[in-house]
Amino acid sequence: MRVQREILRVLADADRPLSSREIAEELRKIGIYLDARTVRYHLQKLDEKGLTVKPKKYKRVITEKGREKLRRSLVYERLEEFSERVEYNIHTSTFSLDTLKGTIPTNVAIIDKDRSGEALRILSEVSHVGVSTSNLVAVYDEGEHCGELLVPEGKFAIAVVSNTLIDAILRKAGVTTKPEIASLLHICDGEAEGFSEMISYKGITLSPGWLIIKAGLTSVYKLATEGSGDVIAAVRSFSVYAMDTVKKELRRAEKAGIGGILSISPPPNHLSLPWLSTRRGEILILAGVNYLAPLEELGLKPDIRINEYFIDFTEFKSIDSVG
Numbered sequence: 001m002r003v004q005r006e007i008l009r010v011l012a013d014a015d016r017p018l019s020s021r022e023i024a025e026e027l028r029k030i031g032i033y034l035d036a037r038t039v040r041y042h043l044q045k046l047d048e049k050g051l052t053v054k055p056k057k058y059k060r061v062i063t064e065k066g067r068e069k070l071r072r073s074l075v076y077e078r079l080e081e082f083s084e085r086v087e088y089n090i091h092t093s094t095f096s097l098d099t100l101k102g103t104i105p106t107n108v109a110i111i112d113k114d115r116s117g118e119a120l121r122i123l124s125e126v127s128h129v130g131v132s133t134s135n136l137v138a139v140y141d142e143g144e145h146c147g148e149l150l151v152p153e154g155k156f157a158i159a160v161v162s163n164t165l166i167d168a169i170l171r172k173a174g175v176t177t178k179p180e181i182a183s184l185l186h187i188c189d190g191e192a193e194g195f196s197e198m199i200s201y202k203g204i205t206l207s208p209g210w211l212i213i214k215a216g217l218t219s220v221y222k223l224a225t226e227g228s229g230d231v232i233a234a235v236r237s238f239s240v241y242a243m244d245t246v247k248k249e250l251r252r253a254e255k256a257g258i259g260g261i262l263s264i265s266p267p268p269n270h271l272s273l274p275w276l277s278t279r280r281g282e283i284l285i286l287a288g289v290n291y292l293a294p295l296e297e298l299g300l301k302p303d304i305r306i307n308e309y310f311i312d313f314t315e316f317k318s319i320d321s322v323g
Contacts, residue, residue: 017059093168103310105164109302116156126224133288134161136316147309163288177236182208185233207306221294232287237280260286
């Protein structure tokens with residue numbers, strides 16, 4: 001029922017318990033006109049389902065069950081959610097190629113603290129292969145802040161550079177990029193040999209890279225140790241008229257240690273994506289999250305957060321200097 005869904009949404013957006021009168025006022029802002037008594041009726045139904053509770057007399061909050069119910073009911077509204085997060089990160093990043101300072105979008109793995117040494121050893125082993133945007137990392141112990149994340153007790157966080165930084169760099173140079181697909185790319189002896197899976201960014205609510213890793217499709221550690229494996233590559237499109245600017249800025253980025261660019265292709269593009277117009281160029285980028293993929297592959301069970309936290313670039317160091 002739409003009314004109950006909107007009541008749950010109001011409670012989810014609130015930072016405090018709300019009364020039926022306050023909920024009715026919020027509903028009026030979106031064109032739902034109910035008196036407080038009718039709102040109370042619906043709240044009683046939501047209480048019975050375990051979706052809301054009354055911590056204070058006459059006031060309600062949403063429960064975790066209620067949040068999950070709301071999340072499922074709004075799934076169609078959340079289409080394009082991850083693409084919108086990427087767009088937000090591109091716009092919000094303050095990083096400057098000139099100073100190598102400013103906040104950047106990151107990917108973060110949260111693992112059990114007692115496995116931190118093992119995790120850093122694994123990342124050190126794969127760092128020489130060049131499978132991501134940057135070989136730099138930032139590490140945080142329990143109780144420390146990793147961007148806006150407070151690392152939980154008993155945990156350890158490792159942050160790596162997201163390939164969304166490439167988009168942010170180009171945006172500051174006046175070039176707008178568009179996420180197109182994330183793909184599974186096979187590499188053997190340093191040569192890309194083709195794609196086996198692709199996920200479009202269009203209409204998706206989760207990170208395609210996260211989905212590929214959690215599906216167990218990557219083999220980055222095998223690539224690092226045996227010379228052959230599957231990695232995640234992202235495709236961005238841009239106006240072909242910006243080709244010279246794109247090449248110039250990405251050369252500058254590479255000199256600063258920010259890379260992972262496999263190709264910059266004019267149309268007809270490298271992948272011949274049928275929906276791209278003839279005026280769109282294409283960038284094929286090794287995903288930043290590849291750096292964290294071996295932690296999943298080798299059973300460390302990381303909680304991987306993609307493009308959720310901003311961290312200043314100056315906090316990142318070489319993996320070999322982290323102890």
